[in-house]
Amino acid sequence: MDHKYIELNDISTRNDANDITNYEEHFLLPDNHSVGSQDHEEISLTVKIPNEDDIHETSSVSEFTPVLSGTEGHSLLNKSNKDSLDIHISSPIQQNIKNKITFKSLFSLDFELTVEALPSLIISVIGLTISGWLLNIVMGWEVYENISELIVLIPILLNLKGNLEMNLASRLSTESNLGHLDTYEMGKQIIIGNMVVLQAQAFIVGSISGLFAWFMGGMSNGSFLALDKTIVLVISSIFSASICSFILGTMVSVIIIYSKKLRINPDNVATPLAASMGDLVTLLVLSVCGDILIRLKGTIFNDILLVLLFALIPYWCYLALKNKYVHDVLFAGWVPILSSLVITSIAGIVFEKYMDSYKGIAVIMPVLNGIAGNIGSLYVSRLSTDLHVGVVNNYIQTFITLFWIHLPTEWSFLILIEIFNLGDTNVNLLFIIVYTLMSVLLMTIILLFAHKATHWFWNHHFDPDNYCLPTLTALSDVLGTIFLVYQYYLLFLMGDKSNYIEPNH
Structure with a gap:
């Protein structure tokens, strides 16, 4: 069963050498989906960036952290304008997973x-x-x-x-x-x-x-x-x-x-x-x-x-x-x-x-x-x-x-x-x-x-x-x-x- 998680880690804007602002967001998908539901839900998040040329990714998702299935080779960060980044997630959501206990x-x-x-x-x-x-x-x-x-x-x-x-x-x-x-x-x-x-x-x-x-x-x-x-x-x-x-x-x-x-x-x-x-x-x-x-x-x-x-x-x-x-x-x-x-x-x-x-x-x-x-x-x-x-x-x-x-x-x-x-x-x-x-x-x-x-x-x-x-x-x-x-x-x-x-x- 695929886990649904994506992380935007330590995206920094640099106004000068001494001014660093860190933005960190973790996207938790809603938990109101029924088990086995195949519906797709799209989540949009906009992160305001003062200067897109100064974006630096300083760390990545751990190998122990599951990521969205079906997104290999596709960029999840889409530039909609020079002052923002839009993150679009479209994937089956399964948060309330109930495991059946059997012998x-x-x-x-x-x-x-x-x-x-x-x-x-x-x-x-x-x-x-x-x-x-x-x-x-x-x-x-x-x-x-x-x-x-x-x-x-x-x-x-x-x-x-x-x-x-x-x-x-x-x-x-x-x-x-x-x-x-x-x-x-x-x-x-x-x-x-x-x-x-x-x-x-x-x-x-x-x-x-x-x-x-x-x-x-x-x-x-x-x-x-x-x-x-x-x-x-x-x-x-x-x-x-x-x-x-x-x-x-x-x-x-x-x-x-x-x-x-x-x-x-x-x-x-x-x-x-x-x-x-x-x-x-x-x-x-x-x-x-x-x-x-x-x-x-x-x-x-x-x-x-x-x-x-x-x-x-x-x-x-x-x-x-x-x-x-x-x-x-x-x-x-x-x-x-x-x-x-x-x-x-x-x-x-x-x-x-x-x-x-x-x-x-x-x-x-x-x-x-x-x-x-x-x-x-x-x-x-x-x-x-x-x-x-x-x-x-x-x-x-x-x-x-x-x-x-x-x-x-x-x-x-x-x-x-x-x-x-x-x-x-x-x-x-x-x-x-x-x-x-x-x-x-x-x-x-x-x-x-x-x-x-x-x-x-x-x-x-x-x-x-x-x-x-x-x-x-x-x-x-x-x-x-x-x-x-x-x-x-x-x-x-x-x-x-x-x-x-x-x-x-």
């Missing part, structure tokens, strides 16, 4: 999506597994024993930091598929601007996460952390957020640029890789920073460092506001990001309560939550790109493909646990069955939510790249943590007590 369609996979996404998901599982293994180790470090709020901070910070990187990956994937990264100067400004925004967001998110973990930990424990330990908590949070944003932002930018050159859709690879590596790097930096700073607890060095970090927040915001491509991004999406902070804190409290009750829960939690969040984010990224470029795809096939490829991803993780005996977890047949059922339930909920939420945000004039991902990953973290606890509880009721830790009296 056969439940096993019909998108081959391109599977080939491109499955390897990146497997790689993400390795990263998430290492994150879980690292989390299981650092739980015994002095800093976590002295500052239990760091345990509450872990899922909060991982979620919020993951959101920033996945939002960046989704935004840049959309920009790439729209052709905005094809020109060197424009691409450089967009990428640098996004890196600056990422630093501003990281400093703000790190500060809020540290303070919120302090508050939630105090409410849960019945007493609040002393000031010197609170400073260690907040500095560790900001440092880890900032350092990881730079590392992951660079990695995401490189992945998206080279994905385009290798003719791979960045929507299929960038988001899961960014999320999985983000968890690993954030956890490592958080633990190392906390371990160093706890030794400097109560010194003036920590006090000065905290003041300097807070002072850098307006500086990063100022730099972001100066970039015309990203200044709006700085203000977009904060409501869902901060809302996800509150939601994810539930996962942190649940994890802190049960981490000493079951074997391997610290290893499994990041992976179970991460796989669901990565696949859901991949789906949101593809949907968002299609909505931006005005494309209608077979989303049932995409949904089914992502659902099925999550199973080998989960099972490869269980194989890693068994081979390396991670967390002393006993992975028997009953464990595999119950874990698979819980992961299937979680994945179904996340994919359904991703589909509905992306279209809801788009229909209410919010960019899904900025608004949908934080809510989705927060939901994944909370449901995944709760389902994991219930999994262990069900195994206990079924008589499998091999992963239960007897409480010390």
Whole structure:
């Protein structure tokens, strides 16, 4: 089925060397056509151009962007007079495509999506597994024993930091598929601007996460952390957020640029890789920073460092506001990001309560939550790109493909646990069955939510790249943590007590 979309990108008029006005229009065809309608509709758009001799096309439609069928070799831009361009589109319109669900369609996979996404998901599982293994180790470090709020901070910070990187990956994937990264100067400004925004967001998110973990930990424990330990908590949070944003932002930018050159859709690879590596790097930096700073607890060095970090927040915001491509991004999406902070804190409290009750829960939690969040984010990224470029795809096939490829991803993780005996977890047949059922339930909920939420945000004039991902990953973290606890509880009721830790009296 042909997709109906045409793009006029970056047509510029130049009055002088310093005066450049960019015109960009995306033509979305009306959605009021019935399925199978063969009627033709003509759309006329006139773009006023001050001087036709100064028109320059600076970028083209991405190879991943469908164009109007039947227009190969024909010019869509017709000069009607010297001051305007008329664009005429005449083609069958099919916007409301309804895909019928049949038994056969439940096993019909998108081959391109599977080939491109499955390897990146497997790689993400390795990263998430290492994150879980690292989390299981650092739980015994002095800093976590002295500052239990760091345990509450872990899922909060991982979620919020993951959101920033996945939002960046989704935004840049959309920009790439729209052709905005094809020109060197424009691409450089967009990428640098996004890196600056990422630093501003990281400093703000790190500060809020540290303070919120302090508050939630105090409410849960019945007493609040002393000031010197609170400073260690907040500095560790900001440092880890900032350092990881730079590392992951660079990695995401490189992945998206080279994905385009290798003719791979960045929507299929960038988001899961960014999320999985983000968890690993954030956890490592958080633990190392906390371990160093706890030794400097109560010194003036920590006090000065905290003041300097807070002072850098307006500086990063100022730099972001100066970039015309990203200044709006700085203000977009904060409501869902901060809302996800509150939601994810539930996962942190649940994890802190049960981490000493079951074997391997610290290893499994990041992976179970991460796989669901990565696949859901991949789906949101593809949907968002299609909505931006005005494309209608077979989303049932995409949904089914992502659902099925999550199973080998989960099972490869269980194989890693068994081979390396991670967390002393006993992975028997009953464990595999119950874990698979819980992961299937979680994945179904996340994919359904991703589909509905992306279209809801788009229909209410919010960019899904900025608004949908934080809510989705927060939901994944909370449901995944709760389902994991219930999994262990069900195994206990079924008589499998091999992963239960007897409480010390």
